[in-house]
Amino acid sequence: MDSCVKIINEWDIVAARQLGRNVARDLGFGTVDQARITTAISELARNIYLYAEQGEVCIEKTESGGKIGLVIISEDQGPGISDLRKVMEDGFSTSGGLGAGLPGVKRLVDEFHIESNPGEGTLIKAIKWLR
Amino acid sequence: MRKLIFNYVQTHKGEILNDWIEQMRQQADERTFTAMSPQMFTKTSSEFIELLISNFTETEREFQAKLTGFAEKIVKFGWPLNVVTLGLQTFRQIVSDGMRKDGLVDRDNFMEFVTEFDHWMFPLNDAIIASYTNTWERTVSLQKIALQELSAPLIPVFEKISVMPLIGTIDTERAKLIMENLLNGVVTHRSEVVLIDITGVPVVDTMVAHHIIQAADAVRLVGAKCMLVGIRPEIAQTIVTLGINLDQIVTTSTLKKGIEEALEMTERKIIEVEEKR
Amino acid sequence: MRIPILKLHDTLLISIQWELDDQTALQFQEDLLHKIHETSARGVVIDLTSIDFIDSFIAKVLGDVISMSELMGAKVMITGIQPAVAITLIELGIRLEDVLTALDLEKGLEKLQRELED
Numbered sequence: 300m301d302s303c304v305k306i307i308n309e310w311d312i313v314a315a316r317q318l319g320r321n322v323a324r325d326l327g328f329g330t331v332d333q334a335r336i337t338t339a340i341s342e343l344a345r346n347i348y349l350y351a352e353q354g355e356v357c358i359e360k361t362e363s364g365g366k367i368g369l370v371i372i373s374e375d376q377g378p379g380i381s382d383l384r385k386v387m388e389d390g391f392s393t394s395g396g397l398g399a400g401l402p403g404v405k406r407l408v409d410e411f412h413i414e415s416n417p418g419e420g421t422l423i424k425a426i427k428w429l430r
Numbered sequence: 431m432r433k434l435i436f437n438y439v440q441t442h443k444g445e446i447l448n449d450w451i452e453q454m455r456q457q458a459d460e461r462t463f464t465a466m467s468p469q470m471f472t473k474t475s476s477e478f479i480e481l482l483i484s485n486f487t488e489t490e491r492e493f494q495a496k497l498t499g500f501a502e503k504i505v506k507f508g509w510p511l512n513v514v515t516l517g518l519q520t521f522r523q524i525v526s527d528g529m530r531k532d533g534l535v536d537r538d539n540f541m542e543f544v545t546e547f548d549h550w551m552f553p554l555n556d557a558i559i560a561s562y563t564n565t566w567e568r569t570v571s572l573q574k575i576a577l578q579e580l581s582a583p584l585i586p587v588f589e590k591i592s593v594m595p596l597i598g599t600i601d602t603e604r605a606k607l608i609m610e611n612l613l614n615g616v617v618t619h620r621s622e623v624v625l626i627d628i629t630g631v632p633v634v635d636t637m638v639a640h641h642i643i644q645a646a647d648a649v650r651l652v653g654a655k656c657m658l659v660g661i662r663p664e665i666a667q668t669i670v671t672l673g674i675n676l677d678q679i680v681t682t683s684t685l686k687k688g689i690e691e692a693l694e695m696t697e698r699k700i701i702e703v704e705e706k707r
Numbered sequence: 708m709r710i711p712i713l714k715l716h717d718t719l720l721i722s723i724q725w726e727l728d729d730q731t732a733l734q735f736q737e738d739l740l741h742k743i744h745e746t747s748a749r750g751v752v753i754d755l756t757s758i759d760f761i762d763s764f765i766a767k768v769l770g771d772v773i774s775m776s777e778l779m780g781a782k783v784m785i786t787g788i789q790p791a792v793a794i795t796l797i798e799l800g801i802r803l804e805d806v807l808t809a810l811d812l813e814k815g816l817e818k819l820q821r822e823l824e825d
Contacts (some may be wrong), residue, residue, distance in 0.1 A: 316760070317726075331610055334760045334791035340797065341762035376825045403763065404797035606794075613790030620810055644797050649792035653786060653809040 303357040304344075305315065306375075312344040315356040322328060322358045323369055326429060335407040336427055342404045343373040343423060351377020351420065368428040371408070376420040383415060431539065438529050439483055447479050449524045450517070457516060474504065482521055483659070494557065501561030511562050518555060524549060540597075542589040581591045581606045584615030584624070591692045593685065597630035606643035612645055616654045623692040624649055627685050629660030639674040646679045655695065657681070659688030710735045712742045717817065718750040719743065719781070722812070724757050728806040739772055743781045750819045751776055754812045756787030766801045773806060782822055783807065786815035 302322075304315040319340040323333045340356060347354035354375025361368045380386050386401055401423075405411040410426040439446065451472060481500050485491060504514065526547070529535040535543045579597075579614065594612055616624055628634065634642075645658045646656035658681045661669075669676060682688040693699050708731060713720040719742055727735075739751065753769075761769070768808075784807045788796075796803065807810045807822065809815035 313726070313728045316762075320760075330759070330789075331791040331794050334777050334789075334795045335798065337760040338795045339762075341760070342799075345762070345764055396821070400763070403801075406798045407795065609794055610790065613793055617810065620814075622810070622814075647802050648790075648793040648797045651785075651787065651788045651796060651803060651806075651808055652790060653814065654810075688794055 303355050303394060305353070305355050306344050306347040307353045309348060312341060312348060315344040316333060316341045319356075319358050319369075322360070326360060326369055328369070328427070328429060332427060332430070336371070339404045339425060339427075340371055340405045342400070343371060344427070346401075347373060347375045347377070351375035353377075354420075366428050368409070368426045371423075371425045371427075373425075374389075374420070375419065379417040379419050379421055380413075380415040381417045386422040387413075431542050432550070434534060435525065435543070435546060435550070436483075438532070439525060442528060443479065443483070446521070446524050446528070447476055448510055449528075450520055452526070453518060453520050454513075457520070463549040470507075474507065474509075478517060479521070482518075490695050497554075497557050498561050498564075501558060502565055505562065505565045509560070515555070516563075518551060518558075522551060538624070542581060559696055578604070578607060582611050584619070584621075586615075586619040586621065587689065588637075588693070588698075590620070590622040590696045591625070591689065592616065592619050592623075592649050593625045593627055593689075594631060594663070595627040599633070600631060602637075602640060602641070605638075605645075609641075609645050609648060613648055613652055616649060616652055621654055623655045623657060623695050625657045625659050625685065625688045625692060627688075628658065628665065629662070631665075634665050634668055636672055636674060639669065639672070639676065643676070643679065655680070655686050657692060659683075661686050679706060709738060712723070712738060714746055714748065717746075717748055717823075718752060718816070719746065719748045720754075722754040727758070727765050729764060732752075732765055736768055736772045736775070736813050740775055740779065743776055743779050748781050750823055751781050751783045752786060752787045752812065752815045752819060753783065754787070754815070755792070756811065758792060759789060761792050761796060763799055763801060766796060766799075766803065770803060770806070782819060784809055784815045784819045784822075786810070787814050789817075791823075 302318060304311055304318055306312065306315060316337045319335055320337045323336040328336065340358070344356050347356070354373065354377065357370075357372040357374075359370040359372065361370045387405070388402065401413070404425065408425040408427045409426075412424045413421065414423075416423040438694075450681070454475065475501060481496055484496060526543070531541070552666070582594050582596055584592050584594045592615060594608070594615070596608065600608070612624065615621070626645065628642075631638065642658060646658070649656040656679060658676065658679050661681055661683055680691065682691060708725075710723055710731065719739070721735075721739070723735075742748070743751070769785075773785075776783050785803075786809045786821060788808060807818065809818045
């Protein structure tokens with residue numbers, strides 16, 4: 300079931316979230332969780348487009364301890380993040396956007412892992428469990 | 431040696447059972463016995479001993495099934511886990527004493543006896559504890575579901591006005607559920623004002639307040655107004671002491687006042703009718 | 708694709724029927740401001756009933772267009788935000804403060820008329 304979307308232009312953001320929404324629906328997520336997943340994917344894909352120029356968003360199904368979940372993996376080889384703690388603070392934004400950013404995404408999902416090194420890129424893994 | 435132990439246990443079943451019940455009565459704490467009648471205790475005990483013996487005779491799967499069934503039963507009766515482990519120890523003591531008395535076990539083969547007996551008891555011990563934990567885990571998750579089902583219905587009281595009474599402690603998971611119920615209810619009932627009644631919420635800390643503020647914000651986004659009612663004096667005190675800002679939300683002390691205000695917001699009021707004779 | 712903007716007396720009506728991509732959202736911002744200028748509309752109702760998610764970008768475009776319209780003298784009413792969308796926005800940390808909202812188009816129009824009369 301896992302599949303990926305390469306993020307190169309704005310349209311790929313739409314493609315990524317459509318893929319996410321379909322997978323979420325197939326896995327049996329309710330409308331609110333579908334919206335959370337779609338939004339989280341949109342935010343992550345947009346981050347790639349804005350900061351790294353290109354990268355990839357993958358959607359996978361996962362199972363653990365009898366629970367089913369949806370995993371969003373966002374990966375790029377962009378400039379990376381130098382101060383992870385700072386970008387995870389509410390209200391921090393370098394793009395002049397609303398500053399929802401990564402802390403917002405973290406609130407939308409159940410698990411959120413981020414790895415980033417300046418000059419090497421960023422890898423984000425987010426999981427939403429089926430209730 | 432295994433055969434020796436088995437034969438002994440099989441032939442002395444009755445005595446072992448009586449001894450075991452006798453010793454258990456002396457040792458185990460009282461709540462084990464208040465939970466069930468003496469007959470029931472004897473019956474359950476004999477089942478327990480049978481179970482221990484069947485560990486010798488049956489295949490693992492059959493034994494496992496029996497064990498799970500038995501564990502569930504004693505959990506239901508309220509036998510604490512330590513009584514069961516005590517029971518295992520007592521059983522071991524009785525068999526060991528008995529076999530020594532009969533001369534089946536002496537100084538020479540005692541070590542062999544201990545090893546074999548341990549070999550037999552260890553998996554049993556494990557299995558019993560596992561059954562207990564499983565039963566507990568299932569109970570906890572069932573209770574969690576039951577608690578979720580208890581969560582917050584939205585009650586339409588008048589046209590355009592709904593009430594959501596909250597009862598009990600609010601954690602993050604419940605808060606999410608409450609928010610969903612609240613918003614879906616507002617949209618289905620086409621409510622313009624929704625009153626969240628926190629009379630039944632024991633503690634309002636920063637986190638609970640945060641959830642309430644979020645819910646009020648979300649209600650505003652779907653196009654309705656949110657009111658917080660049922661604020662008891664001690665809740666008002668904690669809210670102010672903690673420095674929680676509820677300025678954006680209309681609040682009242684009682685549901686009654688809240689409803690009056692909600693009627694006013696929707697340009698209505700309750701009037702008394704003079705009865706004509 | 709462009710989002711159609713309808714005029715009803717001194718109010719502009721927009722119903723967004725499909726998922727917004729970035730370009731459509733920006734195009735809509737521009738079109739709406741021009742239409743307000745053209746028609747001197749005093750009120751705008753944007754209905755989002757069919758929208759099943761809003762991310763921070765679209766929320767920003769929406770927030771901006773509301774502020775811009777207000778600068779041009781038109782009040783904006785947002786209607787039909789779905790529960791799932793409202794919850795997601797709040798969790799993202801987007802509060803859209805001071806935005807006028809109503810449950811549906813009908814109530815939105817009523818509310819807007821009242822606002823304009825004040």
